[in-house]
Amino acid sequence: MRAGAEMIPQVACKLGAMLGEGPVWDAARGCLWFVDIKGHKLHRFDPASGTLNTVKAPEEPGWVIPLAGAALLVGAKAGVHRFEEDAFALLHAVEPDLPGNRLNDAAVHPDGSVWLGTMDNAEEAPSGGYYRFHGSACTALSPQPMVITNGPAFSPDGGTVYLVDTLERVILSASVGADGHPGEARLFARIPDGMGYPDGPVVDSAGTVWVGLFGGWGVARFAPDGTFLGRVEFPVANVTKIAFGGPDLTTVYATTARKGLSADELAAQPHAGDLFTFAVDVPGLAPGYPTA
Template sequence: MRAHQLTDPVAYHGEGPVWSPRWGGLRWVDLLAGDVLSLQPDGVVTRRSVGEVAAALRPRPGGGAVLAVERGFALEDVHGTVTALPPVLPPGTRMNDGGCDPDGRFYCGSMAYDHRTGAAALHRLDPDGSTHVVLSGLTISNGLDWTPDGSRAYYVDTPTGRVDAFDYDPASGLTGRRPFVTFPEDGGHPDGLTVDAAGGVWVAAYGAGAVRHYTAAGVLDAVVEVPARQVTACTLGGEGLDELFITTSREGLAAGDDPLAGALFSVSGVAPGQPVREFAG
């Protein structure tokens, strides 16, 4: 499969695509610009600033969104007003990628600006506003999503070169971490991911210009070619949840290198996804 280009290179570091009918379609972030981008039905991209960093977001049932910003979390109300919560990260680190569990709790993992090994953690924001460290000793915390039945989660700490699996239940949270798949040396670096309705895992291959699809058994059965090398994340959306939206980055690239980097791409007619899990707070 080959993805086609939906937008111009509108982002410096595109990340975190999310499809939700509640907010009218697709949103994603230009992470280091602190902007949330929205794809309008006519193909126009709009943007608005939510802070120094916009790392991840999910809808709230009553409207608005929960956001991961530079050093913690923030809540957007139905009027678009963003209120930052107390920081949870130390200076020199930032939030990076996340998602909601089946019980409506929002997770986001971090990374150090200098990519220090072990300086990152996975944090969880509960609906009551409390925060918790779920995993520590990480380096570049990336993709996180759950299976349709909610019993398993898939997670990426990029330098490991793996997608890991966890068992999940509301009381114990994420337990039993073990490798699910390991990327080949020439396969790029695992980044953002999404889980489809059949339990298959779509994983962005940063540096390889691809999204890799693994069955629930961990078998690679499809590769989507993307005409930009630094593929960061993906999600399933559209009316039938069968369109794969793919974000890309031009962070660290020289002018003129990889000219489509920063554009949004898609491929239609793939295995359908799951409705987005919302933050219950």
């Protein structure tokens, strides 16, 4: 937290996303990228001006990652795309034999590879898994399978990866080997009943793991040894993922969702689906650029 300020989320941008997800800070352009998966939208939020620019995405975009230069990587339903000059180009199809699956979350490892997860779009079958995309290769990673994967996220040195099995309410961790692949996964933390479902994970510069709580009204925080450190309370139920941004990476942005809320719940949560922000005193990690 900066200057003793409390971590109280405020609305940064009103947009009412159906399933806001995948926020990532773009230091070169000074903006935040994120998606609305069910709205088929790619968003760019510029904090300095408070403006939001939106592009219609092909199919359902699960995540967006800035590339060095003007291009972006976008994980849409069919696979990994390059977005440049208002055009999407498919670079690599992921799981073409599983048309009911879609890409859901991703992160850049310090070695420049992109790790991504898939899930059953109907949220029923355990058909989701994790992959490592580097250059032109996309290799399957363990553990598999899951119904809904989230993450991954990496420790500051890149030696540990955190993987979320959302429906099982667990966060797993594994050591990352010299070959760039994870070792055997182990239980890192379990989200208790009544705290919602763990969604997107992010790690700050101190190694603290932050996890959005879908249906849990907040963001949970865990020490590197898995100890629960507390949570940041939100005025909306579905908090999906956070990103550390701003010049010193101490401004947190959080995406939220309207998905699954009844008419009465939406009336009670007028900011569901909006983008939120709050300040912290421990900075996040500078997002890396893929070499893929």
